[in-house]
Amino acid sequence: MGKAVLCLCLTGRTIQENLNTLNDFKGTYDLAELRADFLLPSEWQYLKAFPLKAPCPVIMTIRKPGDGGLFAHPEEDRLKIFRGVTGGGYAFFDFEEDFANNDLEAGARADGARIIRSIHSVSGFPSGLETRIRRLKRHPTDLPKAAIQIQSAGELLELLRTARRLQGFEKILLGMGPIGFITRVLASKIGSFLSYSSPPEQSAAPGRTDPLTLQKIYRYRQIGPDTKIFGIIGNPVMHSFSPRIHNAGFERLGLDAVYLPMQIEDPGPFFSLAEELGIEGVSVTIPFKESVIPLLNKQSENVTATGACNTLTKKNSSWQGTNTDVQGFLTPLEERFLSDWQGERTATVIGAGGAARSIVYALRRESFHVLILNRTPERAKSLAESFGCEWDTLDSGGAKKARRYNRLVVQTTSVGMVPDVEGEPFGEYRFQGSEIVYDIVYNPSETSFLRRAMRSGCRLVYGREMLLAQALHQFKLFTGRDLPEPESIDLGF
Numbered sequence: 001m002g003k004a005v006l007c008l009c010l011t012g013r014t015i016q017e018n019l020n021t022l023n024d025f026k027g028t029y030d031l032a033e034l035r036a037d038f039l040l041p042s043e044w045q046y047l048k049a050f051p052l053k054a055p056c057p058v059i060m061t062i063r064k065p066g067d068g069g070l071f072a073h074p075e076e077d078r079l080k081i082f083r084g085v086t087g088g089g090y091a092f093f094d095f096e097e098d099f100a101n102n103d104l105e106a107g108a109r110a111d112g113a114r115i116i117r118s119i120h121s122v123s124g125f126p127s128g129l130e131t132r133i134r135r136l137k138r139h140p141t142d143l144p145k146a147a148i149q150i151q152s153a154g155e156l157l158e159l160l161r162t163a164r165r166l167q168g169f170e171k172i173l174l175g176m177g178p179i180g181f182i183t184r185v186l187a188s189k190i191g192s193f194l195s196y197s198s199p200p201e202q203s204a205a206p207g208r209t210d211p212l213t214l215q216k217i218y219r220y221r222q223i224g225p226d227t228k229i230f231g232i233i234g235n236p237v238m239h240s241f242s243p244r245i246h247n248a249g250f251e252r253l254g255l256d257a258v259y260l261p262m263q264i265e266d267p268g269p270f271f272s273l274a275e276e277l278g279i280e281g282v283s284v285t286i287p288f289k290e291s292v293i294p295l296l297n298k299q300s301e302n303v304t305a306t307g308a309c310n311t312l313t314k315k316n317s318s319w320q321g322t323n324t325d326v327q328g329f330l331t332p333l334e335e336r337f338l339s340d341w342q343g344e345r346t347a348t349v350i351g352a353g354g355a356a357r358s359i360v361y362a363l364r365r366e367s368f369h370v371l372i373l374n375r376t377p378e379r380a381k382s383l384a385e386s387f388g389c390e391w392d393t394l395d396s397g398g399a400k401k402a403r404r405y406n407r408l409v410v411q412t413t414s415v416g417m418v419p420d421v422e423g424e425p426f427g428e429y430r431f432q433g434s435e436i437v438y439d440i441v442y443n444p445s446e447t448s449f450l451r452r453a454m455r456s457g458c459r460l461v462y463g464r465e466m467l468l469a470q471a472l473h474q475f476k477l478f479t480g481r482d483l484p485e486p487e488s489i490d491l492g493f
């Protein structure tokens with residue numbers, strides 16, 4: 001079976017709007033689906049001529065509300081539209097599983113069109129899906145389709161297993177919603193005839209992505225049956241920048257691999273998904289960095305010490321956990337400052353959350369004397385006790401103490417992150433100008449905390465540097481290779 005094609009879904013209110021969309025995305029899609037249920041009724045008269053004006057084959061679809069569409073008119077109107085456009089050159093007609101109209105179907109086929117016969121499930125995984133899909137092929141040229149809203153990793157697994165059992169059988173198969181997102185990227189791997197994409201602001205189905213993102217960030221065109229899959233597990237995870245980094249690395253090294261955001265409810269089901277897809281490495285993000293640890297076969301010393309794991313790799317059938325945040329935090333400091341560090345090693349760490357734990361561990365390993373300041377005193381105290389540090393809160397008392405621990409000041413709270421970019425976690429503290437100031441927040445790349453430090457003449461380390469460094473360590477664990485020219489990767493902000 002060949003590679004999956006990419007379909008651009010058109011949901012404009014007018015025919016001209018849809019033609020404009022085809023023009024805007026020229027060169028990024030192979031065929032288009034005209035969702036006539038989004039059109040104004042006054043536009044129906046122009047439907048027949050649409051395929052002639054479109055630069056690609058077109059699927060004709062009129063979806064009813066029960067199947068996730070907008071066509072709330074009588075069924076007779078729908079039939080009238082379908083009849084009116086036969087002979088217009090549509091390449092496909094999408095009819096639902098319960099639709100049957102022999103004359104219409106014969107007419108469409110006589111014009112050279114194929115019939116996509118579709119199951120749409122917006123709530124609950126349909127039972128007997130494989131049998132139902134096979135039965136949808138009522139004529140040799142029919143193309144069965146199932147679009148299933150995926151609510152859990154268990155349902156995703158069921159869809160992937162169905163796809164495996166249907167390998168070699170021509171069909172369209174996709175999981176909707178963030179959990180199902182990977183099936184949209186992996187169309188060629190799971191043997192789906194096509195994947196759907198939408199202009200960014202017009203997604204007609206949850207989880208659908210625009211054609212440029214699918215190709216540029218997720219390597220849609222490069223994926224085939226043997227593509228190795230990596231990814232990031234978390235919840236939520238669709239916003240993650242990690243796919244941009246790892247997929248750029250695969251692209252630059254010409255590796256047959258892809259890195260995907262995998263949203264799951266808890267880390268347990270990931271291991272069955274990994275088995276099904278042959279996954280041998282993933283990043284782990286919030287909220288699973290701690291809860292994944294009991295599920296590991298082996299863990300590195302830094303996972304044991306920090307109680308946090310952000311990387312899983314499979315070796316000889318056993319899953320090993322590592323924490324690359326520790327080294328990722330240190331790498332920019334080592335490269336720019338630690339190699340010729342003079343004098344006492346003192347650091348103030350602002351925050352006592354998950355990231356702070358890895359950072360305090362890293363600093364203590366590098367023989368820093370550390371002061372931990374946190375809004376909630378109990379958390380500061382607990383972290384300080386774990387690693388033999390001093391602690392206080394983010395008030396004037398903390399600011400006074402920080403003057404004794406200020407060769408390095410590390411900001412690890414989420415304050416200052418988008419959207420609250422003016423936020424400042426430690427306004428009580430006045431920079432001297434001699435500090436190295438490190439803010440691990442990476443979006444925006446320059447926080448108001450860093451800007452204030454810069455105005456006082458401090459040397460700065462940016463969160464983006466840590467983000468990249470921890471990902472580069474993961475990339476090496478996943479592939480055994482160094483990611484070339486990481487500084488030129490477009491993180492999208």
Ligand code: NAP
Nearest residue numbers: 351352353354355356375376379412413414440463466467
């Ligand atoms: P976390 O475990 O939820 O910890 C959040 C920390 O921020 C806690 O210390 C919390 O204090 C503090 N905080 C939250 N709101 C605050 C406020 N309004 N005022 C004062 N303190 C506040 O989160 P995390 O995983 O450590 O992540 C923290 C930040 O680091 C995030 O922005 C994340 O994106 C970033 N990060 C960056 C990298 C990188 O590679 N650059 C890696 C990991 C994390 P309380 O204890 O008082 O609640």
